[in-house]
Each structure stands twice: as structure tokens, then as C-alpha cells.
Amino acid sequence: MKRFTRDQMAARVARDIQEGAYVNLGIGLPTLVANHLPKGREIFLHSENGLLGMGPAPAQGEEDFDLINAGKQPVTLLPGGAYFHHADSFAMMRGGHLDICVLGAFQVSATGDLANWHTGAPDAIPAVGGAMDLAIGAKRVFVMMEHQTRSGESKIVPRCTYPLTGVACVTRVFTDLAVIDITPAGMRVAEMVEGLPFDELQRMTAVPLLPPVAALGAA
Amino acid sequence: MKRFTRDQMAARVARDIQEGAYVNLGIGLPTLVANHLPKGREIFLHSENGLLGMGPAPAQGEEDFDLINAGKQPVTLLPGGAYFHHADSFAMMRGGHLDICVLGAFQVSATGDLANWHTGAPDAIPAVGGAMDLAIGAKRVFVMMEHQTRSGESKIVPRCTYPLTGVACVTRVFTDLAVIDITPAGMRVAEMVEGLPFDELQRMTAVPLLPPVAALGAA
Amino acid sequence: MINKIVASLDASVADIPDGSTIMIGGFGTAGMPSALVDALIRQGARDLTIVGNNAGNAEIGLAALLKARRARKIICSFPRQTDSYVFDALYRAGDIELELVPQGNLAERIRAAGAGIGAFFTPTGYGTPLAEGKETRLIDGRNYVLEYPLHADYALIKADRGDRWGNLVYRKTARNFGPIMASAARCSIAQVREVVPLGALDPEIIVTPGIFVQRVVAIRDDAVRAVAGAAA
Amino acid sequence: MINKIVASLDASVADIPDGSTIMIGGFGTAGMPSALVDALIRQGARDLTIVGNNAGNAEIGLAALLKARRARKIICSFPRQTDSYVFDALYRAGDIELELVPQGNLAERIRAAGAGIGAFFTPTGYGTPLAEGKETRLIDGRNYVLEYPLHADYALIKADRGDRWGNLVYRKTARNFGPIMASAARCSIAQVREVVPLGALDPEIIVTPGIFVQRVVAIRDDAVRAVAGAAA
Numbered sequence: 001m002k003r004f005t006r007d008q009m010a011a012r013v014a015r016d017i018q019e020g021a022y023v024n025l026g027i028g029l030p031t032l033v034a035n036h037l038p039k040g041r042e043i044f045l046h047s048e049n050g051l052l053g054m055g056p057a058p059a060q061g062e063e064d065f066d067l068i069n070a071g072k073q074p075v076t077l078l079p080g081g082a083y084f085h086h087a088d089s090f091a092m093m094r095g096g097h098l099d100i101c102v103l104g105a106f107q108v109s110a111t112g113d114l115a116n117w118h119t120g121a122p123d124a125i126p127a128v129g130g131a132m133d134l135a136i137g138a139k140r141v142f143v144m145m146e147h148q149t150r151s152g153e154s155k156i157v158p159r160c161t162y163p164l165t166g167v168a169c170v171t172r173v174f175t176d177l178a179v180i181d182i183t184p185a186g187m188r189v190a191e192m193v194e195g196l197p198f199d200e201l202q203r204m205t206a207v208p209l210l211p212p213v214a215a216l217g218a219a
Numbered sequence: 220m221k222r223f224t225r226d227q228m229a230a231r232v233a234r235d236i237q238e239g240a241y242v243n244l245g246i247g248l249p250t251l252v253a254n255h256l257p258k259g260r261e262i263f264l265h266s267e268n269g270l271l272g273m274g275p276a277p278a279q280g281e282e283d284f285d286l287i288n289a290g291k292q293p294v295t296l297l298p299g300g301a302y303f304h305h306a307d308s309f310a311m312m313r314g315g316h317l318d319i320c321v322l323g324a325f326q327v328s329a330t331g332d333l334a335n336w337h338t339g340a341p342d343a344i345p346a347v348g349g350a351m352d353l354a355i356g357a358k359r360v361f362v363m364m365e366h367q368t369r370s371g372e373s374k375i376v377p378r379c380t381y382p383l384t385g386v387a388c389v390t391r392v393f394t395d396l397a398v399i400d401i402t403p404a405g406m407r408v409a410e411m412v413e414g415l416p417f418d419e420l421q422r423m424t425a426v427p428l429l430p431p432v433a434a435l436g437a438a
Numbered sequence: 439m440i441n442k443i444v445a446s447l448d449a450s451v452a453d454i455p456d457g458s459t460i461m462i463g464g465f466g467t468a469g470m471p472s473a474l475v476d477a478l479i480r481q482g483a484r485d486l487t488i489v490g491n492n493a494g495n496a497e498i499g500l501a502a503l504l505k506a507r508r509a510r511k512i513i514c515s516f517p518r519q520t521d522s523y524v525f526d527a528l529y530r531a532g533d534i535e536l537e538l539v540p541q542g543n544l545a546e547r548i549r550a551a552g553a554g555i556g557a558f559f560t561p562t563g564y565g566t567p568l569a570e571g572k573e574t575r576l577i578d579g580r581n582y583v584l585e586y587p588l589h590a591d592y593a594l595i596k597a598d599r600g601d602r603w604g605n606l607v608y609r610k611t612a613r614n615f616g617p618i619m620a621s622a623a624r625c626s627i628a629q630v631r632e633v634v635p636l637g638a639l640d641p642e643i644i645v646t647p648g649i650f651v652q653r654v655v656a657i658r659d660d661a662v663r664a665v666a667g668a669a670a
Numbered sequence: 671m672i673n674k675i676v677a678s679l680d681a682s683v684a685d686i687p688d689g690s691t692i693m694i695g696g697f698g699t700a701g702m703p704s705a706l707v708d709a710l711i712r713q714g715a716r717d718l719t720i721v722g723n724n725a726g727n728a729e730i731g732l733a734a735l736l737k738a739r740r741a742r743k744i745i746c747s748f749p750r751q752t753d754s755y756v757f758d759a760l761y762r763a764g765d766i767e768l769e770l771v772p773q774g775n776l777a778e779r780i781r782a783a784g785a786g787i788g789a790f791f792t793p794t795g796y797g798t799p800l801a802e803g804k805e806t807r808l809i810d811g812r813n814y815v816l817e818y819p820l821h822a823d824y825a826l827i828k829a830d831r832g833d834r835w836g837n838l839v840y841r842k843t844a845r846n847f848g849p850i851m852a853s854a855a856r857c858s859i860a861q862v863r864e865v866v867p868l869g870a871l872d873p874e875i876i877v878t879p880g881i882f883v884q885r886v887v888a889i890r891d892d893a894v895r896a897v898a899g900a901a902a
Contacts, residue, residue, distance in 0.1 A: 020440045022649050042440040044603070044649065048773065049697040050843045052647045053603075065700060066844040072698040072751075079637025080603045082644035083842055085849040085877070086697075086723075087553075087781040090774030094554030094794060095621060097649050118799075125758050126770050127750035128800065133774035136793045137554060167797035167813070239672045241881050261672045263835070263881065267541065268465040269611050271879045272835075284468060285612040291466040291519075298869025299835045301876035302610055304617040304645070305465075305491075306549040306785075309542030313562060313786030314853060316881050337567075344526050345538050346518035347568065352542030355561045356786060386565035386581070546785070553778070556807070556814035559788035575788070577818070582788035586809070607874065642839065643875040 001200075002193050003147075003176040011036040012191075013102055013144055013174050017043055021099040022092075024048065024134055026116075027071040029144050030102035046098060048130040050089045053081025070130065093130065093137035101138035103131065105145045105170075107160045110207040112170040112182035114143065115162035128165075135166030147175035147204060154206035156180070156187065177201055186210050220419075221412050222395040230255040231410075232321055232363055232393050236262055240318040241311075243267065243353055246290040248363050249321035265317060267349040269308045272300025289349065312349065312356035320357035322350065324364045324389075326379045329426040331389040331401035333362065334381035347384075354385030366394035366423060373425035375399070375406065396420055405429050442604040442654050443633055447477035450627050450655040454483045454592055461548065461588075461619040462490040462500055463595035466519070469612035471596040471629045472499035473657045478594065484508045489548070489588055491541065491615060493517035493525035504528060513588065515541035540568060543585050545618060551587035552621025552650070560585050593623035597646070600630040601637075604651030605644045613645065620650040627653040674836045674886050675865055679709035682859050682887040686715045686824055693780065693820075693851040694722040694732055695827035698751070701844035703828040703861045704731035705889045710826065716740045721780070721820055723773065723847060725749035725757035736760060745820065747773035772800060775817050777850060783819035784853025784882070792817050825855035829878070832862040833869075836883030837876045845877065852882040859885040 004012065010032035017023055017037065024046045025033050034056070037043050045054040047069045054069060055076035063074035077083075092098060107115040114135050117128045135141060145155055156173065172190070173180045178201055179191040188210040192201055198211050223231065229251035236242055236256065243265045244252050253275070256262050264273040266288045273288060274295035282293035296302075311317060326334040333354050336347045354360060364374055375392065391409070392399045397420055398410040407429040411420055417430050444450040451474060454460070460478070464470030479502055486509045493512055494501025501524040503509060512534060517525050528534040539547070540562045550558055559582035563569040573584040595616040597606040606628055608616055620626040628646075633656045676682040683706060686692070692710070696702030711734055718741045725744055726733025733756040735741060744766060749757050760766040771779065772794045782790055791814035795801040805816040827848040829838040838860055840848055852858040860878075865888045 046649070047843070049700070050846050051641075052649055053641075064842065066842040068698065068700050068843055072700075077641055077842075080601060080605060080639075080648070082605055082639075082641045082647040083840075083845055084644075084647060085845050086773075086777040086847050087850045090777045091549075091553035091621065092647075092649055094774050094778075094792065095552050096554060097552075097621070113797075123762065125750040125754070125761055126768070127748045128770060128772050129748040130773040132772040132798060132800065133794045136796070137774075164798045265881070266611070268468070269614050270873075271881055272873075283610065285610040287466065287468050287611055291468075296610075296873055299833060299837060299871075299880070301837055301871075301873045301879040302608075302613055303876075303879060304613050305541075305545040305615050306618045309545045310781075310785035310853065311879075311881055313542050313546075313560065314784050315786055316784075316853070332565075342530065344518040344522070344529055345536070346516045347538055347540050348516040349541040351540040351566060351568070352562045355564070356542075383566045546787070550790075554793060555778070556791035556793065556809040556812065558782075558790040561786060561788065577788040580788065610874075640875075642842075643872075 002195055004193055006032060009144055009174055009176060012179065013142055017100060019043065022046055022097060024093065024098050024101040024138065026101065026103040026131065026134060028104045030104055031071060033102055046092060048089055048093065050084050050086060051077060051081060053078040090133055093133045096137060096139060098138040100140045100142060101134040102142045102144055103134060105143045105155065106162050107155050107157050108143050108170050108173050109160045110158055110187055112168045113160050114165045114170050115160040116165045118163045120162050131165050135169045140171040141169050143170050143173045145175060147177040154204060156205050156207050158207055177204065180209065221414055223412055225251060228363055228393055228395060231398065232361055236319060238262065241265055241316060243312065243317050243320040243357065245320065245322040245350065245353060247323045249323060250290060252321055265311060267308055267312065269303050269305060270296060270300060272297040309352050312352045315356060315358060317357040319359045319361060320353040321361045321363055322353060324362045324374065325381050326374050326376050327362050327389050327392050328379045329377055329406055331387045332379050333384045333389050334379040335384045337382045339381050350384050354388045359390040360388050362389050362392045364394060366396040373423060375424050375426050377426055396423065399428065441602045442648065442652060443602050444653045444655045447473055447655055447657065448480060450474065450653050451477045451481050454478065454481060456483050457485045458483060458591040459487040459489065461590040461593040461623055462488055463614065463616045463619050465491050465611065465614040467495055469596050469614045469616055470499050471594045474594040474627060474629045475499045475503055479503050479506055485510045487511045487513065489513045489590055491515055491544065492519060493522050495519060496521045497524060501525065504534065509534060511535035511537065513537040513539060515539055515544050538568060545615065547585055547588040548615065548618045548622045551589040552618060555587060557584050557586045559583065588622065590623040591625065593619040593626040595619055595626065595628050597628045597630045599632045599634050599639065600628055600654040601634050601639055603636060604648030604654055605639050606630065606646040606651060607639060607643060608645055617646045620646045625652045626650055627655065629655050629657050632656065673834045674884060675834050676885045676887045679705050679887055679889065680712060682706065682885050683709045683713050686710065686713060688715050689717045690715060690823040691719040691721065693822040693825040693855055694720055695846065695848045695851050697723050697843065697846040699727055701828050701846045701848055702731050703826045706826040706859060706861045707731045707735055711735050711738055717742045719743045719745065721745045721822055723747055723776065724751060725754050727751060728753045729756060733757065736766065741766060743767035743769065745769040745771060747771055747776050770800060777847065779817055779820040780850045780854045783821040784850060787819060789816050789818050791815065820854060822855040823857065825851040825858040827851055827858065827860050829860045829862045831864045831866050831871065832860055832886040833866050833871055835868060836880030836886055837871050838862065838878040838883060839871060839875060840877055849878045852878050857884045858882055859887065861887050861889050864888065
């Protein structure tokens with residue numbers, strides 16, 4: 001079966017980010033999205049550790065370890081960017097000023113609950129960082145994840161079994177198989193990977209899905 | 220009877236302001252204190268509208284109406300001064316970072332309640348400004364006022380009859396007759412204007428006063 | 439390309455509907471966006487709720503807006519000034535509603551709106567008439583009053599320089615309420631003395647990052663001076 | 671004359687008693703005041719409660735402090751890093767207490783301490799294990815958790831330049847927790863790359879006014895570079 005690669009997922013997320021959007025890309029998979037933002041489109045990348053207008057990684061040898069992103073990797077600042085302290089940075093997040101954040105996830109529930117910070121494993125070192133602030137703060141919360149775990153379990157679940165990051169906060173889920181919206185009516189498929197029948201997607205998803213609106217006539 | 224002039228009161232308050240103190244001088248009478256701070260003593264004047272390190276009034280013709288104090292008069296900034304916004308300015312006040320504020324008052328109660336923003340007159344336009352923040356924020360709250368109203372009533376009262384600015388917040392009262400501390404034991408006279416007998420001061424004060432500690436032996 | 443620079447004062451306020459809640463920056467006339475307020479008067483929106491520190495001076499800016507009877511209510515800390523006769527008359531006649539807020543609570547409520555805080559316990563005002571009817575709580579031996587955020591539909595603020603992304607820097611104590619009001623409104627409009635090219639503002643000194651600003655409009659330097667002069 | 675410049679790192683931390691609550695700035699190693707932390711290790715204070723974003727990297731700075739078993743408890747948002755093995759081992763052995771706080775709540779609790787706020791309702795963490803047992807409230811249709819301020823006895827922070835009044839400016843994202851921690855501690859100690867004469871810092875660009883800073887200590891520029899290098 002055909003699946004979106006990680007870069008294809010990132011490119012698909014990037015397509016949904018309009019010009020002028022203030023965007024936070026979570027650590028891990030979501031950072032890939034930056035590589036796929038159209039060059040001509042001005043998009044403002046926010047990093048929780050106190051910058052807006054984040055640019056690409058610096059050339060090797062030009063790293064400045066006072067200029068890093070949330071993943072603690074060296075980055076650059078675009079002309080027009082700004083620095084600020086942590087309380088101001090999280091005011092931007094909590095205050096609803098970000099248009100979009102893109103987060104990785106362990107699980108997303110049918111009602112948009114997000115679990116992405118802890119597997120619940122008793123010996124794990126818990127660490128939450130800014131995930132809970134992003135989950136509840138941005139106007140739209142995009143989740144970017146594999147559709148299934150390595151052992152083939154659906155990461156879209158009726159109720160999260162892992163500890164929650166936020167309640168009813170996810171707007172849209174981008175997986176390697178489909179793009180799915182959390183709507184008041186339920187989870188509605190917006191797009192599927194080419195050639196994947198809706199029934200097959202449903203079979204791999206532990207929550208009842210609504211078919212794409214465009215496909216309703218054919219359903 | 221001898222009374223402290225306004226300038227003498229201001230000079231007396233100034234004597235209680237140690238080097239290095241962060242101080243806010245309220246509008247009206249307290250602004251006089253700035254003229255009496257010893258030249259060699261570095262004292263940091265805060266103004267609620269967003270500056271620390273306030274200097275003296277500018278020379279005539281050199282006023283900058285973007286650089287004003289809480290009374291909206293042009294001021295100057297000393298080298299080492301700083302500007303900040305209103306939330307940060309009041310964080311300094313509310314957060315207990317000011318060592319001293321000096322406020323005018325209509326009434327001070329026996330337990331240090333302060334009334335200085337409203338006479339309760341029904342046709343008055345109410346206006347509070349930063350008085351309530353200063354009253355509860357500074358480590359020590361000095362009140363500077365005439366001992367009596369023009370009609371001879373004590374402004375030190377068992378309970379304020381005017382609307383309160385703050386509860387149990389005043390530390391020390393400087394009047395034209397005396398310096399009086401609010402202590403757990405009651406109002407204790409620290410100093411009196413030269414030649415004023417304690418009994419005479421008590422007669423003009425509507426709250427029982429404790430005599431100066433130095434005078435206890437003689438009492 | 440994102441360009442938040444608006445060509446004219448009038449265009450910058452054209453869409454403000456009747457009934458809006460509008461924050462207006464300034465402490466007295468320092469930081470008062472008089473050019474924007476004048477544009478708002480020309481625009482004609484009425485039944486406004488105004489949030490600001492004062493209630494206008496003489497008959498310029500905010501006072502002129504009040505005189506034109508465009509405001510239903512004002513939320514402020516210090517309406518009474520030597521030259522606030524326009525407000526005074528309206529208030530005495532019962533023609534404007536006043537919500538009086540201690541200045542620090544006003545600033546913190548505005549900041550809370552921008553920062554997504556649902557409510558906060560403040561010691562300011564406890565035991566005073568301005569806390570009457572409000573929830574109180576004893577925390578660690580100190581008494582506090584619960585206060586709620588103040589949101590706005592629009593913020594009109596004055597800054598010194600701005601760029602096309604909406605980044606702003608201010609001038610001296612004219613900064614006052616500008617940065618927090620910019621964060622608390624759905625649409626924040628800044629009048630600036632000078633529009634500068636992107637990148638001209640050092641990222642270390644930007645006070646209001648563009649995320650909080652939707653529109654920037656330049657006014658001629660002499661206009662700023664005239665406003666400052668009028669304040670004296 | 672007020673002079674907050676302290677002659678040496680060791681002198682700047684000499685009076686910190688056992689049992690203190692100490693905020694330590696930095697996000698990873700950016701803004702981490704490693705020279706001060708090293709001085710604190712030499713000083714020997716123990717039974718400390720540490721407040722910071724992370725729990726140390728490799729065996730430098732905060733990690734070295736933990737390794738020396740000086741901390742009883744750490745309050746932070748993200749202890750687990752690729753090189754946080756010192757903390758990880760202590761935690762797994764039950765040798766250190768952890769209070770995990772969402773990063774924005776951590777920042778806001780620190781800011782609340784500096785700003786005299788008694789408590790605040792935050793939407794972050796509602797419905798998650800990190801809000802368990804905490805007071806919640808529905809305000810305007812949204813659920814919030816009540817969080818309390820985080821005060822400290824000392825704050826150790828890193829800034830770029832400082833003057834004898836304690837005014838500070840920072841460098842790029844090394845700013846992070848510095849300004850709010852400075853405001854939340856009874857005694858804030860800043861290590862700076864350079865001490866500059868009073869008046870050399872433009873009053874418009876001072877990020878932390880001296881009122882929040884009690885001590886400033888200069889460290890050699892090469893020391894800063896070495897710390898930055900170690901972070902890579």
C-alpha cells in the first residue's frame with residue numbers, strides 16, 4: 001500500500017499554512033514542515049524559547065548557541081524577527097495569537113483530545129515542555145503522525161489511553177494515509193493517499209470516519 | 220504653635236530614604252521630597268508610567284512631553300535609567316520591589332488604613348490612578364499630610380470615614396506636627412515638632428498615641 | 439508579501455463598527471494616538487466602550503471623541519484631570535458610564551487578556567469600594583481580589599517606529615499602555631512617526647513584536663509634535 | 671554610590687544557605703549561567719530546590735550541581751534531554767523530587783511571583799495529569815486551572831551586558847527565563863559577559879531594569895564561548 005513519506009506529509013501540512021500565518025512547529029516530525037514552506041510565502045515561525053521570524057539552520061561553522069529553537073538546535077533569525085522572554089513567548093501561545101501549531105502525537109481521540117507527551121510507561125522520565133501550551137493556545141492545532149503504531153495499532157482512538165496533553169484541542173490530523181478533520185459531527189476524512197479506498201482507511205482507524213465531502217455522492 | 224513647613228516635611232521624609240532605595244513619590248505633596256534628597260545619595264525614583272531613574276525637571280524649553288512623571292509633568296531620566304511598559308511598571312509596585320512609596324492622604328486610621336483617593340462627595344469625579352497599587356505594593360508606605368484638616372479635624376482617625384485606598388498598609392506618617400509609626404502596639408510618636416508637648420499633640424489627634432520611645436523615661 | 443502598512447489614517451479605522459470595545463493608549467497625552475482617534479471621530483462609529491488610563495484632555499483626541507458622544511462607557515483609572523471638563527460634564531449628566539479600575543489592575547487585566555489568563559488574584563483594591571461585590575481570597579496570609587481580563591475589538595496605539603510586519607518600538611514614557619493593549623485586541627492599529635524597512639529594527643530592541651499588530655499607519659512628524667505641543 | 675558589581679563569582683554566591691530555593695535561567699544551555707552554577711557547586715550549599723526549564727546537560731552546570739547531590743527537588747518543564755543522564759539516574763533512583771510544570775505555566779508562575787499576583791487561572795494543562803488535584807473553573811465557556819506563583823530565594827541568570835545599577839540586556843534566545851526569574855527572587859545574581867559604565871545601556875533597550883537585580887558579576891568572554899561550545 002502506498003503511504004505518504006515524512007517529507008510528503010510535511011509538504012501537505014505546509015500547503016495548509018497561508019501567507020502571513022504565525023506558526024509554531026513542534027519538535028520532532030513537525031520541524032520538517034519548515035523545509036516545505038513555499039519560498040515566496042511570508043510565514044512567521046515562532047519558537048517557544050523566545051523568537052519570532054525564525055529562519056533556516058545556519059551554515060556549518062556559523063552556529064550561534066545563543067540562537068536556538070525549541071529543539072535546542074541552532075537556527076537563524078530573518079530580517080524583521082524579534083527576541084522576547086519566556087513569559088511573553090508563552091503569552092503569545094496561551095493568548096491565542098498563533099494561527100497554527102503543528103504537533104506530533106502518540107494518540108488523537110475522536111473528539112480531538114491529544115496525547116503527545118508521555119506514554120504512561122512507569123519508568124519513563126516525564127517531560128512536557130511547551131506541548132500543553134501549544135495544544136490549547138493556537139487557533140488551529142495540526143497533528144502530524146503516522147497513522148498506526150509500528151505494531152499496526154490505530155493512533156486515532158475513541159479515547160486516549162496515554163496521559164493527555166490537551167482536551168478537544170486538535171483541529172486536523174495529517175497522517176501517512178490521510179488528512180482528517182475533527183468536526184462537531186465527528187472525524188471527517190478530507191483527503192486520502194492516492195489509491196487508498198475509504199473502507200481500507202476505516203479498517204486501519206479505530207474511530208468511525210466520515211467520508212470526504214467530495215466523495216459523498218459516490219459513497 | 221510651630222509647624223513644619225511643606226519643605227521641612229519633605230526634608231524630613233527624605234532623611235528616611237536610604238541610599239539605594241527604590242522609591243515612588245506620589246503626586247502632589249510627596250513630589251516635593253525629590254528636591255530634598257541628598258545630592259550624594261543614589262536613590263532610584265520610580266514613576267508608575269514606566270520609568271526608573273527619574274531625574275529633575277528639565278530646563279525651560281527643553282521639555283519632552285514623551286518623558287513625563289505620574290503627575291504628567293515633564294521630567295528627565297538619569298544615566299542608568301530605564302523605560303518599560305505599564306504592566307511591568309505595576310509589576311514592580313505590586314510585586315513588592317519598591318522599598319518606599321510616599322503618598323498624600325485624606326485620612327490614616329489607627330491600624331494604618333489609608334484613604335487618599337476620594338472624599339466620598341457624591342458629585343466628585345472619582346479617580347484612583349495608581350494609588351491603590353502603591354498603597355499595597357511598597358515595602359514601606361510613608362504618608363505625608365497636614366496633621367489636621369483646615370477646619371481643625373484630625374486626619375489621623377480611629378477608622379477612615381472616606382473610601383479606603385488600602386487596608387493596614389501605612390508604615391509611617393509624616394505630618395506638619397509629628398512623625399508617627401503604625402506599630403502592632405498602636406500609633407507611636409517618633410518625633411514631634413520642636414516645642415510641641417506630647418499632650419498637645421495627643422489633643423489634636425483623634426487616636427490614642429504612644430509617646431516617643433526616647434521620652435518613655437520622662438513619661 | 440505581508441504588508442501591514444495602511445496608506446491612510448482613515449483607511450486604518452474604516453471598518454470599526456458601532457458598539458466596539460476600543461483600547462486607546464496613552465498616559466495623559468504621552469502615547470495618546472491622537473491622529474487615530476481623530477480618524478475614528480471622522481469615521482463616525484458610536485456606542486463605543488473605551489478602555490484607557492484617562493478620559494481625555496481639553497477637547498483633543500479622546501476628549502473630542504467623548505464630546506462627539508461616541509462613547510457609551512469608559513473603563514479607566516484616572517478620568518479626573520485638570521482639563522478633563524468634557525468627561526466631567528458627561529459624567530455628571532449621566533451621559534457616560536464609568537468603570538473605575540485601579541491603574542495596576544487595569545494594566546494587568548489588559549495584559550491577562552493578551553496572555554490568555556482567565557482571571558487572577560490581585561492584592562490591589564482589596565477592602566476598598568473598587569472591590570465591592572468581587573470575589574476575594576486569602577492566599578498565604580494576604581488578601582486578594584479576583585479580576586478578569588479586559589479584551590478589546592480594536593486597540594489604537596502610538597509608537598515611534600514600525601515596519602511592515604508590525605514590529606514596533608516606542609519613545610520614552612509614551613510606551614506606557616501600548617505594548618499590552620496591542621496584545622489584548624483582536625485588531626491593533628499603531629500610528630507611528632516613521633515606517634522603517636524590514637530588518638531596520640534591531641531584533642533585541644523590538645518592544646512589540648508584529649504578531650500583536652495588525653495595521654501600521656505613518657503620520658507626519660510635525661503632526662506628532664503638534665500633539666505633544668497641545669499637551670503642554 | 672550604589673555598585674551592584676561583585677568582584678568574583680565565588681563572592682556573588684557566598685551567602686546562599688542550605689535549603690534555598692534557587693531559580694536557574696536557561697533553555698538548554700542558552701542562557702544557562704554555568705559560571706554561577708559552578709561557583710554554587712564550589713560554595714557547597716545543599717538541600718536546594720531548583721527551578722528551571724531543564725534538568726541539566728551532560729555533566730556541566732546544573733547537571734554537575736545535581737551530580738554533586740545538592741538538590742533535593744527540581745521544578746521544571748523538560749528534564750528529559752538526550753544528555754540529561756545525571757538527572758535521569760537520580761530520578762530513577764528516587765534521589766530527587768520532580769515537580770513537572772508545563773513550560774508556559776512555569777513561566778507565568780515565575781512572572782506572577784515577580785508581579786505580586788496571588789494566583790491565576792490558566793487554560794494550560796486542564797484535563798491532564800499535570801492538573802490533577804488542582805482547583806479548576808469554567809470562565810466564559812473555557813476551562814482553567816488555578817496555579818500559584820513560584821518565588822525564589824535566589825535567581826542565577828546569564829545576561830550579555832550589565833551596569834552597576836543592575837540593568838541588564840541579553841543576547842538572542844539566551845534571554846529566555848532571565849528577565850522573569852530576576853523579578854521573582856529575593857536576590858538575583860547575573861553573570862554578564864561585560865560590565866558597562868552607567869548610561870552606556872540605552873534606556874529604551876534595557877530588558878531587565880536594575881530594580882530586579884541585586885548582584886552583577888562579569889565573566890571573561892572566553893568563558894562564555896567555552897560554555898556555548900560545550901552545548902554543541
